[in-house]
Amino acid sequence: MGKEISKAVIKRLPRYYRYLGVLEEAGVERISSGELSRQMQVTASQIRQDLNNFGGFGQQGYGYNVRYLREEIAKILGLDHVNNMIVVGAGHLGQALANYANFERNSFHVVGIFDVDPAVIGKKVRNVEVMSTEKIPEFLKTHDVEIAALTLPRQQAAEMAELLVKNGIHALWNFAHTDLNLLVPDDVAVQNVHLSESLMRLSYNLKSLKEKYGNNNKD
Amino acid sequence: MGKEISKAVIKRLPRYYRYLGVLEEAGVERISSGELSRQMQVTASQIRQDLNNFGGFGQQGYGYNVRYLREEIAKILGLDHVNNMIVVGAGHLGQALANYANFERNSFHVVGIFDVDPAVIGKKVRNVEVMSTEKIPEFLKTHDVEIAALTLPRQQAAEMAELLVKNGIHALWNFAHTDLNLLVPDDVAVQNVHLSESLMRLSYNLKSLKEKYGNNNKD
DNA sequence: CAACTTTGTAAAAGTTTTGACAAATGACAT
């Protein structure tokens, strides 16, 4: 029914959400696209165009109400309800995500953590006990879980993704060095987070800047 | 001197690098843009066009030599030499990055880990002892460090970025919930990794797919 | 050598971002 929203727009929405959160905390009630544009370093036109994809949230001569706009973006992103989540892989990254996702006020809630390694099974991370991955199917039958975060080695991630999808998971937050979206059905949402790729881009940018500004190391 | 390479191209290069690595490990010697296109699910034309920004790495009738192409991309990305790195913030995420970056064969090497918390100072992560953040200026004077990874709370990250830049760091890998690129000079490369934004996009995509395919949970 | 493969690249098509402005609203003076 609704027109398709472009990926580029969706990519920017969480950033608007973050800036609006900072403004709200600072007690700011209203903001114009022009002022937000200055703070976020994007064009005012882009802000207005992005928001207009979802309806007219602003008012001429006034701007946008910070709290209202933030709530609307939350609805669009699905942050207006609890998204239950499990973490598969209880290494440092898995534990970091578990700690961290529970922090995101209301929206994401880690209800289970799993690992294959008997050494970590039983350990508690933020009140949640690490369970054996063998218990995943049973767990998913008895709990309402939306999202699974995968912090596993490449080979295991693919298998695990298959198992999770078979057991009703429709969203994968993938940290393994592989593209899980190419392996699962179309009705499963996948976000691949390839940290190494981000680090490589940083390395490229560093190299480019050195070439541009000269390689004057101080020492 | 060289023409400007578009961001979109740079974003894709690490992914080519990864796929070429898998192919090389599998003993594949040559690959055509057509075959790579099938595996990576991008158009062959895009692959050829992307690579051509940096020179003709392929040969008509043959395709690309896997090992050679991978090496050339490594050079472009600055992976052909060791990039020394420090990690500031020794929480789970910091430890995950430290473990993980040392894994990236040759290219990235974590030489120091820092934290403010006395409870973790002295602890060893992969042979590297966690030091007090107070020692950072001294450390940077006596070591050749290219990159700093920041896994700190928002408020501390901004201050720390300033300190690091003052002491000669020209690349920041930022995991704090703030946009450090807006705070540092133009000759400092910044990659902001906003995990929460990635999770929100996943939430959005999940919601969209539910609307498209219907919300038929099995249980 | 002839048939086949495959690149590199020019041009077309598609998408995204920016610029410009009419219409709406708010704020203030009288």
Place this chain on the structure above:
DNA sequence: ATGTCATTTGTCAAAACTTTTACAAAGTTG
């Protein structure tokens, strides 16, 4: 209470950028 000026949105069209298509030229293979 009303008019005027300043502000700011929503939106259309232009500009910029990215991706795809198409194909000549080059190289490979048997």
